[in-house]
Amino acid sequence: MKLLFKRINRKKIPLYANFIIFVLIYALGAIFYRKFLSLRVFVNLLTDNSFLGITAVGMTLVIISGGIDLSVGSMMVFTTMLIALFTEMLHLPPIVVLPAVVLIGVLFGSLMGGLIHFFNAPPFIVTLSGMFLARGLGFVISLDSIPIKHKFYYNASQFGIQLTEKIRMPIIAIIFIAVVIIGIILSHYTKFGRNTYAIGGNEQSAVLMGLPVGRIKIMIYAFSGMCSALAGIVYVLYTLSGYGLAYMGLELDSVASVVIGGTLLTGGVGYVEGTLVGVLIQGLIYNFITFQGNLNVWWAKIVIGLLLLFFILMQRTFSTRTAAN
Amino acid sequence: MITANPILAINRLCKDFPGVKALDNVDFFLRKGEIHALMGENGAGKSVLVKVLTGVYKRDKGKIYFEGKPFYVHSPKEAQECGISTVYQEINLVPNLSVAENIYLNRQPQIRGFIDWKATNKKAEKVLERLDLKLDVKQPLGSFSIAIQQMVAIGRALDLDAKVLILDEPTSSLNVKEVQQLFTIMRKLKSLGHSIIFITHFIDQVYEISDRITVLRNGMLVGEFLTDSIDRVELIAKLMGKKLAEFSSEQAEIEQGDENKQGIPFLEVQGLGKKGLIEPFDLRMYKREVLGLAGLLGSGRTEIANLIFGIDRADKGQILLNGKSVNISNPHDSLKFGFGLCPEDRKSEGIIEDLSIRENIILSLQVKKGCFKYIKRKIQEKLVSKYIDMLKIKTPDMEQAIKNLSGGNQQKVIVARWLASNPGLLIMDEPTRGIDVGAKAEIQKLILELSQKGMAILFISSELEEVIRCSQKVVVVRDKAKIAELTGTQINEHTIMNKIAVV
Numbered sequence: 129m130k131l132l133f134k135r136i137n138r139k140k141i142p143l144y145a146n147f148i149i150f151v152l153i154y155a156l157g158a159i160f161y162r163k164f165l166s167l168r169v170f171v172n173l174l175t176d177n178s179f180l181g182i183t184a185v186g187m188t189l190v191i192i193s194g195g196i197d198l199s200v201g202s203m204m205v206f207t208t209m210l211i212a213l214f215t216e217m218l219h220l221p222p223i224v225v226l227p228a229v230v231l232i233g234v235l236f237g238s239l240m241g242g243l244i245h246f247f248n249a250p251p252f253i254v255t256l257s258g259m260f261l262a263r264g265l266g267f268v269i270s271l272d273s274i275p276i277k278h279k280f281y282y283n284a285s286q287f288g289i290q291l292t293e294k295i296r297m298p299i300i301a302i303i304f305i306a307v308v309i310i311g312i313i314l315s316h317y318t319k320f321g322r323n324t325y326a327i328g329g330n331e332q333s334a335v336l337m338g339l340p341v342g343r344i345k346i347m348i349y350a351f352s353g354m355c356s357a358l359a360g361i362v363y364v365l366y367t368l369s370g371y372g373l374a375y376m377g378l379e380l381d382s383v384a385s386v387v388i389g390g391t392l393l394t395g396g397v398g399y400v401e402g403t404l405v406g407v408l409i410q411g412l413i414y415n416f417i418t419f420q421g422n423l424n425v426w427w428a429k430i431v432i433g434l435l436l437l438f439f440i441l442m443q444r445t446f447s448t449r450t451a452a453n
Numbered sequence: 454m455i456t457a458n459p460i461l462a463i464n465r466l467c468k469d470f471p472g473v474k475a476l477d478n479v480d481f482f483l484r485k486g487e488i489h490a491l492m493g494e495n496g497a498g499k500s501v502l503v504k505v506l507t508g509v510y511k512r513d514k515g516k517i518y519f520e521g522k523p524f525y526v527h528s529p530k531e532a533q534e535c536g537i538s539t540v541y542q543e544i545n546l547v548p549n550l551s552v553a554e555n556i557y558l559n560r561q562p563q564i565r566g567f568i569d570w571k572a573t574n575k576k577a578e579k580v581l582e583r584l585d586l587k588l589d590v591k592q593p594l595g596s597f598s599i600a601i602q603q604m605v606a607i608g609r610a611l612d613l614d615a616k617v618l619i620l621d622e623p624t625s626s627l628n629v630k631e632v633q634q635l636f637t638i639m640r641k642l643k644s645l646g647h648s649i650i651f652i653t654h655f656i657d658q659v660y661e662i663s664d665r666i667t668v669l670r671n672g673m674l675v676g677e678f679l680t681d682s683i684d685r686v687e688l689i690a691k692l693m694g695k696k697l698a699e700f701s702s703e704q705a706e707i708e709q710g711d712e713n714k715q716g717i718p719f720l721e722v723q724g725l726g727k728k729g730l731i732e733p734f735d736l737r738m739y740k741r742e743v744l745g746l747a748g749l750l751g752s753g754r755t756e757i758a759n760l761i762f763g764i765d766r767a768d769k770g771q772i773l774l775n776g777k778s779v780n781i782s783n784p785h786d787s788l789k790f791g792f793g794l795c796p797e798d799r800k801s802e803g804i805i806e807d808l809s810i811r812e813n814i815i816l817s818l819q820v821k822k823g824c825f826k827y828i829k830r831k832i833q834e835k836l837v838s839k840y841i842d843m844l845k846i847k848t849p850d851m852e853q854a855i856k857n858l859s860g861g862n863q864q865k866v867i868v869a870r871w872l873a874s875n876p877g878l879l880i881m882d883e884p885t886r887g888i889d890v891g892a893k894a895e896i897q898k899l900i901l902e903l904s905q906k907g908m909a910i911l912f913i914s915s916e917l918e919e920v921i922r923c924s925q926k927v928v929v930v931r932d933k934a935k936i937a938e939l940t941g942t943q944i945n946e947h948t949i950m951n952k953i954a955v956v
Contacts, residue, residue, distance in 0.1 A: 317567040319559055322550065326558055329547035336545045337609075338530035339559050396549035 143390035178304035179359040185311040186355030194395030195251035199258035201378030207360020212274035212370030237353020241346035266372040273371035311400035328395030466515030490663035494915035538610035542622040548595030553577035600631035724770035732934035745924030793871030797882040840869035861892025
């Protein structure tokens with residue numbers, strides 16, 4: 129037992145805690161509510177949190193590198209507006225629209241990454257202005273919600289993998305899982321991913337070790353921008369509309385998911401798989417409130433806030449302890 | 454100097470920083486398969502030499518030949534690729550990644566574009582085997598001791614085909630056993646034909662491991678010596694720089710008056726010490742007295758200053774002020790008791806770069822008054838201009854940002870800051886480091902004037918000459934302990950150096 133305990137990597141403790149909490153909440157739900165454990169509830173959990181989850185994957189890499197990206201929510205919303213503009217006003221086909229919006233997301237992210245690297249500007253400020261800019265640009269297109277009536281988007285939103293006779297995994301959830309898998313592979317099995325960890329661990333060392341720090345930083349924010357654009361596409365499939373006021377504060381939920389998922393805000397340590405669980409924990413808490421029926425939704429926020437506090441404190445103790453060693 | 458094909462030859466290298474000649478026509482030769490110690494006190498130019506060599510700084514003048522060919526690189530990365538790797542005292546690896554990753558970062562073996570973790574770990578184990586090191590390479594680097602981390606850094610350098618390895622103060626944070634471990638590895642590398650530049654200030658270690666010693670002082674080459682043919686006292690003399698002839702005329706000014714050295718001392722330190730930092734020591738300081746601290750770099754000079762000033766907290770002993778025991782647990786306390794400290798690292802601990810001269814001077818007075826009591830601008834200006842005149846600070850006006858001043862003038866501003874709070878004790882840790890000769894003389898004169906006006910001054914310097922000239926009493930420290938106290942005629946180079954050199 130002792131040996132087993134010794135083998136556990138200390139830095140992974142927040143990750144394990146996050147898994148345990150997930151299982152606990154799920155178990156609690158299953159005890160209180162009969163249907164909590166059903167496959168349908170789980171599929172809905174994935175679907176309803178897919179856009180949050182997709183941005184959180186990008187955010188995970190950004191935070192591992194020691195940065196932050198506050199523009200993800202606005203960028204997602206801006207993407208929905210772009211799709212609406214291109215499709216409904218300019219009548220462009222999806223085959224043009226979809227690659228175009230992803231490319232715009234990548235460019236937007238690269239631009240922010242470039243500013244952060246070349247001007248040595250703090251990511252918080254650069255992405256904050258990115259956040260205002262993208263929200264604003266969305267409103268330039270329209271102040272109102274624009275329904276997207278193109279057949280393709282409706283058909284796509286109905287597509288899914290039949291799991292059982294009645295239950296289907298919709299495309300939205302599939303994209304979410306695919307992005308998570310890509311995120312895991314990127315972070316664990318590519319030089320880009322490992323260099324990201326190195327930059328977050330100690331940027332100056334990374335420079336002295338001869339890593340292409342500038343290029344990697346730009347790529348990290350480009351990846352996050354791409355994730356935001358993908359989240360925008362998913363959001364369009366989810367609501368079949370573009371709306372500039374949609375999901376205010378997504379970026380902060382996204383950061384919360386990443387931190388609850390065991391990623392250190394100071395950078396250098398983190399796991400995309402943890403982020404997935406972090407997103408689902410938040411979703412479960414909302415589910416709990418819904419199942420309960422009488423409670424105000426804001427209780428979910430309160431619980432998430434407490435959970436976040438718990439994780440931050442846990443991170444502090446572990447990072448100071450490892451430093452003391 | 455004629456040498457058998459040096460692998461690295463540096464000829465008449467020059468590097469200027471504003472106000473200082475950091476390197477002044479320095480020569481350095483490194484032969485294949487030798488361990489070459491590079492020594493010098495603070496500001497001697499050791500690290501500048503390494504930084505110019507590895508492309509961190511641009512050289513002003515001079516030539517470098519590596520393996521017989523002219524050598525010019527723009528970054529440590531480029532130097533690494535050419536075969537010159539540096540292992541710093543502060544490990545420049547990433548602690549959050551595994552040992553194997555740290556060795557192979559951005560060079561990991563891959564299968565179809567994805568990292569082959571098995572191969573990475575295996576190769577890392579092989580590299581470390583060459584250093585007779587067996588580690589679990591999958592563990593994060595940060596979970597190992599500094600010594601092991603350093604060896605991993607050496608392993609990385611080896612795998613990058615380093616022909617020249619620069620070890621920058623590698624032993625400063627190692628214990629005795631770890632130092633031996635490191636030396637075993639260094640000997641092994643030497644036998645494999647690698648050349649090592651070993652920067653250190655530990656005399657014993659130099660004698661144990663190095664073949665040759667190059668000594669720098671104030672940016673100039675003092676000389677290159679075969680380790681076997683230079684004895685300790687001689688080496689220490691070279692390190693401390695025996696001559697500073699320019700201002701020996703002022704020596705006569707010091708009065709060795711004893712009339713005020715009786716009775717209760719202004720400051721008495723009894724058995725003050727902290728484990729691992731400095732052995733318990735006693736000091737007695739009177740008003741109108743300059744107490745000099747002599748010793749080599751890393752001997753415990755600064756530690757003594759920091760303990761008295763409360764930057765580090767003593768775990769033994771006590772401080773008596775005018776015969777009464779006082780409790781000093783942080784710098785704020787010592788300010789209250791009228792102590793002042795001009796720190797060794799002027800840039801990061803002394804001045805606040807972007808503030809003006811006026812603001813820098815007013816700081817300590819403001820602290821003493823409490824931070825909510827506004828000091829009228831008129832009074833500030835009057836005070837500041839008084840000190841600018843008194844200390845002859847060269848500046849167009851008092852609103853100039855302090856970073857624009859030369860080192861000597863910055864030092865004067867710090868002194869002015871303390872004078873403004875009218876301290877009873879002023880601790881000056883290397884006040885003359887990195888400033889030009891003229892400014893040095895002015896600072897020395899200032900020290901004498903201040904002490905004559907009634908201040909007690911604790912003066913730390915690596916210039917032996919300077920300590921001897923300014924102090925009425927000299928305390929010698931070595932290996933983190935006070936080893937001698939000298940007064941009167943005992944204060945001379947010969948006695949001090951012998952005290953330091955005795956094993």
